[in-house]
Amino acid sequence: MSQQGLGLSSRLRYLAGRARRIDVGSVVDRAKEAAELHDKWTPAVLVDMLWQAGFRNVGFQDYIDYDFAILTRAERDTYMTHPVSNQISQKYDHPDFRHLFQDKIAFDRTFDPFLRREWMVVEPGNAAEVRALAERLGTIVTKEPVGQAGTGVHRYHAAEIDDWDGFHRGLLERGELLIEEVIRQHPDLAAVCPGTVNTTRVTAFFDGERTHILAMAQKFGRGAVSDQMTFGGFYTMLDEHGHATGPGYDSHGHVHATHPDSGAVIADFQLPLFDEVAAFVDQVARVVPQVQYVGWDIVVTPEGPVLVEGNWGAGVYENKPSVTGIRTGHKPRYRAAIGF
Structure with missing residues (x-):
């Protein structure tokens, strides 16, 4: 190349x-x-x-x-491989705007219209506000502003908290400064894994006029707060219509023809509201056009897609031949869209 x-x-x-x-x-x-x-x-x-x-x-x-x-x-x-993906990120994601994706608080402020859920920042003196939000929502997710691969993400149930001042103080001490409402996912996703919000990774490139979807992967969790592999999660690639291309797999040699907990057949999965997801990606890609190459994490809800986060270092999700029987990857799509 x-x-x-x-x-x-x-x-x-x-x-x-x-x-x-x-x-x-x-x-x-x-x-x-x-x-x-x-x-x-x-x-x-x-x-x-x-x-x-x-x-x-x-x-x-x-x-x-x-x-x-x-x-x-x-x-x-x-x-597509990680070294090539890294080179694309370095060239097409302007360094002056990367912080809007690296810092989760900055990200939520920038992309607020597309989150479609409540969120707030933990600050000294707002323990009462934290309690009010948590008790109204019942369950909340907290995030450390800078983290990756699901690190720094936690889930709390308001009914289990007795000392709200101590809880608030602990959030500040641990750096869990962002609170978000738990996303209610589409029933088709919940049927595979109801205990985790299962995200769709859409890797896309915005060329200044058009948004190109380069690859799509559906991630599934194991009931933990995150669907990342560090929490036992795995993924399957999706085709151009949002249908799974085969069983699920991870980077630890595990293959899942069915979900280990629900028994759902992974190869039968169809991403719901696929056309809405494609249109949604085009919308979010235009918010910060200086960051052109992004791995968007999206969740489909009964009302439509919502944004979880965007990764300016998009990473790579690809076919695994020994699992799917597919012996080709997505680099031709990248080349056609980006021109390298």
Whole structure:
């Protein structure tokens, strides 16, 4: 892949950073994992992993997650990878506006019309307001302003709180400064996992005139406050009509043909109100046009889609060939929209 469109200097800086952080033992373990899974020779897989990382922009975890050990070169070239995604983010997400996505309070203020739920900021002296909101809502979600992969997100039930001054003080001390109303998800999502608000990750690029949807993944939780993998969650890719392309999977080698708790067949999932979701993504992408490449986390409710957050470092969600049988990825969509 040509690097002209994404900038050679940013690529070199990224590679230098990776070289400094490389964990040789971890790389060897991953090579062994891939070799055992796909009946390959470990030294050959290890050399291939290093080659792909150094010269083909493939992260070590990308190599494992997307089964590169069994793909041809042509098939590999269709996969979006984290190093390439990072280069796109660095080029098309203006650094002066990234804080609006990194800071959850700034994000809620910026995108308030699209949240469609109540929220407030915890500050010294507003314990009474916190109590009033929590008791009216019954259950609340608190967030630390800066966090990722679901870290810093907590859920509280008002009926279980006796000391409201102490609760308020604890929120301040722990940095849980944002309170949000719990989202009521669409019944089709609740049928898969009712205990977690299940988000749809829509990776999109706004070219200044048109919003291009590049990839869509449906995440499912396990009853925890977040559907991220750190909480036991997993995902399945969605096709251009919002239908699951196969079973669910994660980055820890777990495959879920059915949801472990509800028994719902993951491959049968259809995202409800899909056309409304596509139109909604186009709306939110225009709010901060200086940040063009974003991974939007959206939840479909009975009344329509609502916004959870936007990730200027969009990350990557891709097909897993050994699970879905699909041996091509989404990079052609990225190239067509972005032009690299």
